[in-house]
Amino acid sequence: MTEVLSVSGLSVFYGTSAQAVENVSFAVGDGQVVTLLGANGAGKTSIMKAIAGLIPSRGEILFGGEPISALPARERVKRGIIYVPEGREIVANMSVRENLVLGGYHLAARDRRTRTEMVLDLFPEIANKADRAAWRLSGGEQQMLAIGRGLMAAPKLLLLDEPSLGLAPMLVRRVFDRLAAIRRESDLAIVLVEQNLAMSMRICDELHFLRGGRIIGHRTAADLKDNAARQEAIDAYLGAA
Numbered sequence: 001m002t003e004v005l006s007v008s009g010l011s012v013f014y015g016t017s018a019q020a021v022e023n024v025s026f027a028v029g030d031g032q033v034v035t036l037l038g039a040n041g042a043g044k045t046s047i048m049k050a051i052a053g054l055i056p057s058r059g060e061i062l063f064g065g066e067p068i069s070a071l072p073a074r075e076r077v078k079r080g081i082i083y084v085p086e087g088r089e090i091v092a093n094m095s096v097r098e099n100l101v102l103g104g105y106h107l108a109a110r111d112r113r114t115r116t117e118m119v120l121d122l123f124p125e126i127a128n129k130a131d132r133a134a135w136r137l138s139g140g141e142q143q144m145l146a147i148g149r150g151l152m153a154a155p156k157l158l159l160l161d162e163p164s165l166g167l168a169p170m171l172v173r174r175v176f177d178r179l180a181a182i183r184r185e186s187d188l189a190i191v192l193v194e195q196n197l198a199m200s201m202r203i204c205d206e207l208h209f210l211r212g213g214r215i216i217g218h219r220t221a222a223d224l225k226d227n228a229a230r231q232e233a234i235d236a237y238l239g240a241a
């Protein structure tokens, strides 16, 4: 399997003293879904922002085999790295369709139209409401819109920050099922930040457990198939710090 993303020795500092991420290394293969799991403050968002180029970091980040650490965020977007932040950040007063168009702003008008239709096909829940203002969508639909907007940019790597945040379990399941379908239909690689192990197991291939800015454990989805193994990982890695 070819590696899409390779992160080695990644560290993130806020200011001169606070270290949010310490010497983190992991890789994502073509079409793979890799989950970063950990409690609040474990450093997950900082890792995603560092990969997207939104905050400075140390260490090496390779994308498609090439170093990207020195590239500005917009250049990383052009290469196909798209970050979908937690909290959705859609434009409330614009329609669903307009929000999608924003995600494909750099595409030619015709490609933008084709892609908008493709994304709406993927999310029938929001397709019915394409001309409604985004604030009128439910939480789950807003999350679908945020992911859909990310997909507008034809990403090679989607960085998804807690898509389940603030959603009822049934809606989370729906969002994750859509993600699983997208992943089956394309070669898209995904880094998923989650606090919910069971949910992320629905789509991911590998999991890295984080605590205090470090990776403290690694499992494949196959390792965690049975309940006992899953509980053991939860106790070992997600229990009290």
Ligand code: ATP
Binding pocket: 014, 018, 019, 020, 021, 038, 039, 040, 041, 042, 043, 044, 045, 046, 047
């Ligand atoms: P959450 O799920 O709450 O977003 P997280 O695992 O994504 O948690 P980060 O948001 O990456 O964790 O935060 C890691 C550490 O860095 C925390 O101790 C946090 O307080 C700190 N931190 C995050 N952002 C900043 C910032 N802008 N300035 C200073 N410290 C920060």
